[in-house]
Amino acid sequence: MTHGVREEIGQEARYRHSIGVARTAERLAMAHGLEARRARIAGLLHDLARLWPKDRLLAEAHRRRLALDDFDMAHPVVIHAPLSAELARERFGVRDDGVLGAIRKHTLGEAHMNPLDVVIYLADALEPWRAYDGRAAILDTALRDLDAGMRAVLESTLRHHAARGLTPAPKTLACARAYGVAIPKELLYA
Numbered sequence: 786m787t788h789g790v791r792e793e794i795g796q797e798a799r800y801r802h803s804i805g806v807a808r809t810a811e812r813l814a815m816a817h818g819l820e821a822r823r824a825r826i827a828g829l830l831h832d833l834a835r836l837w838p839k840d841r842l843l844a845e846a847h848r849r850r851l852a853l854d855d856f857d858m859a860h861p862v863v864i865h866a867p868l869s870a871e872l873a874r875e876r877f878g879v880r881d882d883g884v885l886g887a888i889r890k891h892t893l894g895e896a897h898m899n900p901l902d903v904v905i906y907l908a909d910a911l912e913p914w915r916a917y918d919g920r921a922a923i924l925d926t927a928l929r930d931l932d933a934g935m936r937a938v939l940e941s942t943l944r945h946h947a948a949r950g951l952t953p954a955p956k957t958l959a960c961a962r963a964y965g966v967a968i969p970k971e972l973l974y975a
Contacts, residue, residue: 793876809907810825814904819904828909831891834865839862849871851868898963923937947969
């Protein structure tokens with residue numbers, strides 16, 4: 786499967802990221818008694834459409850009749866998550882709804898996430914090629930406690946948005962609220 790994924794992604798750095806996510810997801814899954822194989826597959830396939838240009842993301846989403854909200858339309862890059870799930874099904878034969886759901890949710894999160902969803906969301910943020918202050922410490926936290934790891938990643942994500950004047954997705958805000966993460970006041974009115 787990895788050879789086909791490398792060709793599908795088409796860029797070595799993105800492929801390396803996907804391998805890092807797969808390995809981190811497997812590690813998190815094992816630490817929390819989840820099926821490592823499912824986590825590894827979701828991690829490996831999570832970014833199949835990540836490098837597609839926005840016009841292709843929008844066209845492919847419309848062709849597949851994916852439900853898009855206003856945020857998706859304004860920020861087409863986030864559409865790569867549900868499209869990657871579709872590609873995992875179409876090109877790699879993934880039929881596991883849990884794996885496909887985790888791929889769909891890995892970018893924005895959602896208010897209701899199961900443990901596999903959380904593992905993939907965290908692995909995407911915490912794989913070793915991500916270089917930001919506190920990454921290793923947050924990974925250590927997540928290996929002990931998935932919910933605490935989610936809170937830490939969401940807090941970091943929202944601080945990043947606030948510092949750069951970016952508007953977080955409504956799904957990300959709903960996810961943060963579900964985990965009891967305080968939303969910075971400047972983001973409440975963005």
